[in-house]
Amino acid sequence: MKTRTILALLLMLSVALVSCVKDTVDVKYTTYTDEEYQAIAAVLDLPNDRVDYDVALPQHMLDLGMVPPEINNAKATLGRVLFYDNKLSRNEKVSCASCHHQELAFSDNKPFSEGFNGELTFRNSLALGSVANFKSSYEGGVGNGIAPPSQQQFFFWDERAHSIAEQSTMTIQDDIEMGMDLHELSGRLAQEPHYKVLFNKAYDTDAVKPHMITDALQEFINSIVSTKSRFDDGLAASHGDVNRDFSNFTQQENLGKTIFIHHCSSCHGANMSISQEKLANNGLDMEYTDRGVGKITGNSADNGKFKVPFLRNIALTAPYMHDGRFATLEEVVDHYNSGLQNHPNLDHRLKAPNGDSPKRLNLSNEEKAALVAFLNTLTDEELVTASRFENPFK
Ligand code: HEC
Ligand code: HEC
Numbered sequence: 001m002k003t004r005t006i007l008a009l010l011l012m013l014s015v016a017l018v019s020c021v022k023d024t025v026d027v028k029y030t031t032y033t034d035e036e037y038q039a040i041a042a043v044l045d046l047p048n049d050r051v052d053y054d055v056a057l058p059q060h061m062l063d064l065g066m067v068p069p070e071i072n073n074a075k076a077t078l079g080r081v082l083f084y085d086n087k088l089s090r091n092e093k094v095s096c097a098s099c100h101h102q103e104l105a106f107s108d109n110k111p112f113s114e115g116f117n118g119e120l121t122f123r124n125s126l127a128l129g130s131v132a133n134f135k136s137s138y139e140g141g142v143g144n145g146i147a148p149p150s151q152q153q154f155f156f157w158d159e160r161a162h163s164i165a166e167q168s169t170m171t172i173q174d175d176i177e178m179g180m181d182l183h184e185l186s187g188r189l190a191q192e193p194h195y196k197v198l199f200n201k202a203y204d205t206d207a208v209k210p211h212m213i214t215d216a217l218q219e220f221i222n223s224i225v226s227t228k229s230r231f232d233d234g235l236a237a238s239h240g241d242v243n244r245d246f247s248n249f250t251q252q253e254n255l256g257k258t259i260f261i262h263h264c265s266s267c268h269g270a271n272m273s274i275s276q277e278k279l280a281n282n283g284l285d286m287e288y289t290d291r292g293v294g295k296i297t298g299n300s301a302d303n304g305k306f307k308v309p310f311l312r313n314i315a316l317t318a319p320y321m322h323d324g325r326f327a328t329l330e331e332v333v334d335h336y337n338s339g340l341q342n343h344p345n346l347d348h349r350l351k352a353p354n355g356d357s358p359k360r361l362n363l364s365n366e367e368k369a370a371l372v373a374f375l376n377t378l379t380d381e382e383l384v385t386a387s388r389f390e391n392p393f394k
Pocket of ligand 2: 260263264265266267268277279280281282284305306307308309311314317319320321322323332333336337347348349350371
């Protein structure tokens with residue numbers, strides 16, 4: 001009897017203990033104190049519980065040696081707010097998101113974008129969702145040494161910026177894009193109660209400094225990960241073997257994939273995740289009004305060379321090329337099929353076997369349509385609808 005009572009008591013005690021432990025685990029994770037959250041909620045539609053920006057890469061990317069980005073949530077949250085804030089431009093008219101729309105994989109649907117004063121940018125806005133992830137796809141030469149440093153990608157069409165922080169500094173201070181001085185911007189942001197909270201969470205101080213602004217933007221942009229297209233599903237199901245027919249593809253899409261691997265992957269890469277070639281002249285013109293890399297280096301051998309962009313979400317990022325000259329993917333395919341110009345710097349991969357003239361692919365209409373159908377499988381619906389990337393302003 002006695003032992004049974006003791007046992008029963010012990011049992012009750014342990015149940016009580018367990019529920020106690022469970023209670024602490026169940027306590028809602030809150031990021032801000034009540035006072036802090038009041039300042040946040042006055043202007044921002046951010047939840048007080050945790051928003052996780054740290055997204056894992058799927059196995060088929062890990063198998064390629066890609067290193068998942070490690071995202072600091074407080075910095076990414078601050079970066080997201082900055083990304084959508086018009087205060088970043090001199091007259092408070094444009095934000096980063098004005099030219100990088102989430103629903104368009106963070107690109108713009110115009111050949112050139114409008115800056116803070118209504119003036120147009122020199123080039124087509126680059127999509128921020130065309131890579132699996134900037135950190136793991138661009139920084140191939142660092143980290144795990146995926147791509148040799150010579151194939152490491154940098155930022156802008158001519159790769160003149162070496163990090164997102166550097167790119168952001170140039171963009172914010174650019175006379176056409178945002179026209180704002182970073183020190184002046186720091187002062188502007190430091191006056192806002194919600195930024196006091198956000199900078200404190202991210203950098204343990206409310207003394208806003210220029211490098212914190214660009215570092216936080218970089219953290220947010222590195223959290224943009226595109227891994228959920230039908231192409232990724234197919235690649236995962238075929239254990240990373242891109243050459244096998246994908247079971248989730250139509251016959252037409254598989255045909256398009258074969259054509260892509262044959263004619264396009266030597267530059268754009270077959271797995272859409274790791275860079276094959278960083279810069280090339282793809283024969284758009286005989287004479288380039290925008291000399292691209294040549295304008296930076298002053299070397300005529302670089303004229304007409306531009307970044308080889310990754311092609312994830314390409315169906316969402318029209319118009320195409322550095323000057324947005326092609327409105328549709330059909331026009332792009334026609335260019336590669338029969339429109340290449342014999343520029344002196346035309347890449348050797350786009351030349352006929354004799355090496356003198358541009359290559360003509362002679363694709364049938366059916367093959368051209370298949371190539372476009374394949375490019376359409378690269379769209380990632382999660383990326384363009386994820387609430388963690390949405391405009392946080394009320
Ligand atoms: C007025 C339009 C405009 C605004 C505002 C703008 N961008 Fe851009 N962005 C562009 C254009 C155009 C390019 C390509 C420019 C070039 O290559 O010369 C670009 C390129 C980029 C790139 C390079 C991507 C790559 O693959 O190389 C990144 C990253 C980027 N922008 C992030 C941002 C961030 C962060 C902000 C806010 C601080 C911002 N942009 C504000 C138009 C804009
Ligand atoms: C020699 C390397 C090379 C090959 C091969 C190549 N491309 Fe490109 N591609 C480029 C470069 C460089 C650009 C950017 C050129 C520019 O804007 O001036 C580009 C741009 C594109 C774009 C527009 C991207 C954007 O964001 O605007 C698409 C789409 C594209 N290529 C598809 C293809 C297809 C399809 C094939 C095969 C038929 C192909 N490419 C073969 C180098 C290449």
